[in-house]
Amino acid sequence: MLGSGYDNDAFLVGDLVVRVAKVPDREKLGHEARLLTAVAAISPVPVPEVVFVDHEHGCLAYRKLPGTPLIDVPAVGPFVLDQLAEFIECTHTAEMAGLATVDNYSPAQWRDESVETYREIRDHVPVLHKPMVEAFLADSPPQPSPERVFAHNDLGIEHILVDGTKITGIIDWSDAELTDPAHDFAALYRDLGGPVVDRLLGKQAADVRARAVFYARCYALEDMAFALREGQPKYHEKALRALTWLF
Template identity: 45%
Template sequence: MIGDIHALLSRHLPHYEVRSLAESGRGLDNVVYEVNGELIVRHGRAADPEATRREAELLAVVAELSTLPVPEVVFIDPEAAVIAYAKLPGRSLDRHPVAEPARLAEPLGGFLSALHGAEPGTMLDLAPLDAYPAPTLLHDAELEYLDVAAHVPERHRPLIESFLGAAPPPEPTSPRFCHNDLGAEHLLADPASGELTGVIDWTDAAVTDPAHDFALIYRDLGPEVFERTLFHYDGRLDDAGRARVLFYARCALIEDLAYGLSTGPRHYADAALAHLAHTFA
């Protein structure tokens, strides 16, 4: 695969000298490579030329909307399912947490205000409508929990099992444009200053329930950062919205735990276990 990336770089950037090229991460849908410490090349596991073109168009629109830096496309190769963009500064919060996470709340609130404020009908030209029903999410979480229950500390199991046995919240009525995977692994920050420096991986962006974006902030950064982010948010999140934030956060934690204990990197499971107490409190 490294050879394929070399060939793509030669084709699209013929005068670009490749001094270093290494895999920097992989997920369910993509393998990511870093070139010369300045270029990110993301290779999709399945070729979908139209999806690659649409994502490049989406990133251009998001760059106009976002109050935080987002990836700037350098080139795309739709047939190879490759998109390359300039590397943003900073490190991901999942592996490099900042000393004062509460300082992240104001920029996150402004970012989500801008994102969720986009006209949904316009964004549907670039991002799909994601209306995955809550009962189905809960059923998926039940099945995943069966596979990982033995890895959950015994004191936490009753809380999880009580959640899985309860009714899901009512469905949302006002979908908005969302990042839709705003976990700590997709938020970059300067380790020294603690300032947010970018938001990456927009492959799951969709017109959906805004509570999805808040849910991963709650799961990964904690309830205090969630509440402070909401204070700086221009939109509205009522009691039903808050209930969905908790619901999505808990389903997402079980999903990451199962992923990290099976086919994914182990640090996903470690993070899920570390966040379990406040997510299910």
């Protein structure tokens, strides 16, 4: 097995990555395969090119992209930020209406879900961070974004492949939607910290940054819960690191 995430398990079969959904969804799988074809045409960095889809078993296969997941790389080279900035600008301005579904999950719903998640993981959150986590969950969530852009929507460092000089691939597009632009920045904020993401945010409006911080905090709690449920030490370490700059 190559790895296991929230929604999928991935296996290497020869030069193919075979990804199997934990809960098969014919419509979602077909949608993702069509979307990847469109993304490959506009992305400045490589994305998976689908070889075949097995709808019955929730299986999608693509040629293995070269590189190492950024989660396994000790330091983030400056080339990563430059290429991510280009990638985000390109995808967020792409016209994907009709191909991508629209995400209408509100910040209030995210906050409520995070409250439930925290109940599950509270005993595992370091004492130092508990007061700030609990204050965050008691606070009002930000207002929803009036804007929807096409976004990867799960742009964590486990989905970014690098080879030391360039990004060699961005994988796992199963959550891609027309959504709040803050989501892509939020996943990177969770994994890389504020100073790094401030460079990527550039001239984005202050409300985008505020929502990125909000979602990053929700994501960190979600990561910890996933790591504890699935026995994933990398995700657990990542979540604990994120708490140090998010709370």
